[in-house]
Amino acid sequence: MAQYFEVHPHNPQARLLKQAVALLQQGQVLAIPTDSSYALVCVLDDKNAVDQIRRIRGVDDKHLLTLICKDLSELASYAKVDNRQFRLLKQATPGPFTFVLEASKEVPRRVSHPQRKTIGLRVPEYPVVRDLLDILGAPLLASTLILPGEDMPLNDPAEIRGRLEKDLAGIVDAGSVAAKPTTVLDLTTMEGGGDASVLRAGQGDWTKLGLSL
Template identity: 55%
Template sequence: MAQYFIIHAQNPQARLIQQAVQLLKQGGILACPTDSSYALVCLMEFKDAQTRIRRLRGVDDDHPFTLICRDLAEIGTYAKVNNSQFRLLKALTPGAYTFLLEASREVPRRLHHPKRSTIGLRVPKHVVTQTLLDALDCPMLSMTLQLPGDEAPLSVGWEIREALEHQIDAVIDSDIVHVGPTTVLDLTEDPPSLVRAGVAPWP
């Protein structure tokens, strides 16, 4: 049964953050709030956790994960970023955007886009997510928590617990900023192109 952490959105309880960190480091899956709905998250090294997330979402092996990073420096570790891309990233982070960039060697090939050497990355503007990332000292893989057949992502902690309490390891119940998808921008093109309109404005 999933553990259930009620975490303050502005002053996250360190003890509960550490419990969530331990679950992730043991290969667990969490339902985590972001600034654009809830996400299912795990760590990059755990293939089994990624398979479980894909199964929960009802998607195939080609469906991409997004790498949730702490800041621009971490994005620069996992993606190749030129000067113009950096300026745009600096202007739009943190925020409810996902950026498609060429993956660096730090990203396993299995996590690349199936036809391109790209990966989606984001820096959410959410205190709980940022605190969790700081405690982990590494990024998290994520997919929006939208179950097969649902028209919208799940956005209420106790409802997520009821739906998934036997299929994930923990639910972090905290406030979210928006209910809806991130705005996805392809930064490998010049100028950048809009892949998906979401809760964040573009242009």
């Protein structure tokens, strides 16, 4: 049965977030709000928790999971980033973008794409996520909370509780959030002088980065 943490969306109570982080450190899976719907999250190095996220989502190991980082310096620890990629990342973060980059050796092979060896990375602006990352002191592995057979992510914590209470250890409730996923940018196409490519149009405005579909 999931624990329920009702927090303020802009000034989340540290006491409640610390309780949620304690569950993550025990290898549990939580549903948390982000600036682009709710997401399933766990710590990076717990295989069972990663497998649980894939089971809830109904996806296999080819589905790209996302590493949520607190800043660019942390992101650069988990991805190989050249100067051009870094300049674009600096321009786009924090914000509702997910970046596909070549994974570094710090990323366990089971969470990177099995063929391409890539990983999705985010630096969000949402206060609840940023405070969770500060308390945890490490990135979170995440997947947008879209259930099998559905197209739209869940954005209402009451609905999440009703449908997934037995599958999760905890739900961080900051009220309803946007139901539009992040914009996904493939930065691996920048290697060799190319441009970033838009894999999914979402909340982030890629045109402000000088990109086009």
